[in-house]
Amino acid sequence: MKSEPLIRWDWVTRNWDNGSPSAISTLLESHMLMAFLPVLLGLLVALPLGLACVRWPRLYQPTAGLVNVTYALPSLVLFSIFLSLTGLTPATVIVPLTFFTLAVLIPAVVDGLASVPDHVRQSATAMGFRPLRRLLQVELPVAVPVVLAGTRVATVSSISLVSVGALIGQGGLGNLFIDGWQRQFYTPIIVGIVLIVVLAVLADGLLVLAQRLLTPWSRARRDAR
Amino acid sequence: MIIFDGVTKRYQDGTVAVDDLSIEVPGGAITVLVGPSGCGKTTSLRMINRMVDASSGRILLDGRDIRDADPATLRRGIGYVIQHAGLFPHRRIVDNVATVPYLLGWNKKRARARAMELIELVGLDPKLATRYPFQLSGGQQQRVGVARALAADPPVLLMDEPFSAVDPVVRTGLQDELLRLQTELRKTIVFVTHDIDEAIKLGDTVAVLRTGGRLAQMAGPATLLSEPVDAFVRGFLGRDRGIRRLSFISAKDVRLAPVPADLALDDENRPLGTHADGRALPYGTFDPETDSMRVALDAALLSPDGTAVAVDGDGRVLGVATREALDAVLRKYAGGQTGDGTPI
Structure with a gap:
């Protein structure tokens, strides 16, 4: 019996961009879409919800409870539920993952705004900021480091969770796992793992870079310690 | 207002x-x-x-x-x-x-x-x-x-x-x-x-x-x-x-006595003191024009013989204030009463 190598490079080059829907590059693209769109949508939803939770603190516990319960549900269950609503489309993965990101992003927005020192908020008011301008020019900018830290967690977890969607045929690079598993053929599995890890590391690195550019005052604070 | x-x-x-x-x-x-x-x-x-x-x-x-x-x-x-x-x-x-x-x-x-x-x-x-x-x-x-x-x-x-x-x-x-x-x-x-x-x-x-x-x-x-x-x-x-x-009483009314012989002065009439331990001002000094009685009294308490050395704005000696001279000023302000009639 001929021993199978761990990775067969000829398979990788043949399948990288062969024009079929299961080409690696196509899967990579759909993986990125299904991983990043939920984070973006999550931020768009978490920002107003987080602000509302800060404005009316009674909202926070129920909201946090609800998104946490959602987070506790196995992703596969959520995918199955949405399968009946959105069918075999990327939306079936994107919508549940958006809910998952909320579990991290809403607390990040709330904690971020809570991280604004009281004397900073007070002095802004005393200088003559009206509430909206104070929010936009003082509170939100000061909250950015905490919100970005949450965004990093949400992004990496989203990149990893997309693969589960493979079980309903919408898993991006996760589809490679199913393929390799069914054929007892390691190459796609290894390609999938490596690409997902590289994607996660790159995305995280970009967010760190964004944080350094957006909040030099916070980077310098860290360096000074 | x-x-x-x-x-x-x-x-x-x-x-x-x-x-x-x-x-x-x-x-x-x-x-x-x-x-x-x-x-x-x-x-x-x-x-x-x-x-x-x-x-x-x-x-x-x-x-x-x-x-x-x-x-x-x-x-x-x-x-x-x-x-x-x-x-x-x-x-x-x-x-x-x-x-x-x-x-x-x-x-x-x-x-x-x-x-x-x-x-x-x-x-x-x-x-x-x-x-x-x-x-x-x-x-x-x-x-x-x-x-x-x-x-x-x-x-x-x-x-x-x-x-x-x-x-x-x-x-x-x-x-x-x-x-x-x-x-x-x-x-x-x-x-x-x-x-x-x-x-x-x-x-x-x-x-x-x-x-x-x-x-x-x-x-x-x-x-x-x-x-x-x-x-x-x-x-x-x-x-x-x-x-x-x-602190609120000016020291300008203190009557100054001539500089005693044992107070050493430098070329520009600044007090040096008698000690040789390198300290520039072993005598406490005050400026009668700008300082308060609190500073003057403090200077007196810090000086070895209990007199405060008065200096001008450039640090040149004007004279010394003895305890008696300081006391004469303080006596004028003593004996205040509180508003509800009890002594200070």
Whole structure:
């Protein structure tokens, strides 16, 4: 019996961009879409919800409870539920993952705004900021480091969770796992793992870079310690 | 001028923070509100810029009821400095100082030019302008806080325990700086502190508030020290009230005796003392033109023979003040009485 190598490079080059829907590059693209769109949508939803939770603190516990319960549900269950609503489309993965990101992003927005020192908020008011301008020019900018830290967690977890969607045929690079598993053929599995890890590391690195550019005052604070 | 006319602040739970306060804060002078925790001093201060609204009574700023003003507009015309400076961590020092000019719609160039003037005015190195607040020491941050409050040249400045979070040496420097600025700027300053020594040092007028938000006494610092109205004020002023009063008595009336032979002088008539341990001024000195009796007496107590050496502004010896000469001045001020008839 001929021993199978761990990775067969000829398979990788043949399948990288062969024009079929299961080409690696196509899967990579759909993986990125299904991983990043939920984070973006999550931020768009978490920002107003987080602000509302800060404005009316009674909202926070129920909201946090609800998104946490959602987070506790196995992703596969959520995918199955949405399968009946959105069918075999990327939306079936994107919508549940958006809910998952909320579990991290809403607390990040709330904690971020809570991280604004009281004397900073007070002095802004005393200088003559009206509430909206104070929010936009003082509170939100000061909250950015905490919100970005949450965004990093949400992004990496989203990149990893997309693969589960493979079980309903919408898993991006996760589809490679199913393929390799069914054929007892390691190459796609290894390609999938490596690409997902590289994607996660790159995305995280970009967010760190964004944080350094957006909040030099916070980077310098860290360096000074 | 700021007038509190029967101002009361009562919270929903029934707590009364300020109780029927009626005071006049004179324009162009420093008025200090001082008292123990819970005396309503900060609440009173915050009612002036409507951070807190009074439950009853009126506050008039230059004759106009502040309730008729839009809060944000009102605040842009009133400088405000707080304990931890409250600088915006995400803005460079220059932009922190330019905050109110920006709010008033000045263009960036003009606002920053103004901010640079202020940064120098409060004694900060202009090189700090491009730094972020966390890169500055507590004392420097507090100076930025003062510069920011002054940026749009408001006639009124509210200061809420601005110097209590810095160490004593820095605090003294900041207090001296404020007094120096005030001789130039002549702002109407309301200053809140729990530190009676700070109140006495800075205040042209000191209002002592008691717990429950009632005014106990309002007077100049010297009068407060010599004539406290009751046991509360006396207790709050502390133990060495008599000694501290000496700060307000000039030493210029002290009769000076000729320089004794055993006091060694250098070529320029500056006292050297007799000791050879390298200390420049083993004798305590005072300048009769600018110093108080407290400094003169302190100089006498520090000198080996109990006489204080009087020097001029350049440190040249004018003569010495003997204990008898000092005592002659002190005798004129002794024997004060408190307002409720008990001796000091």
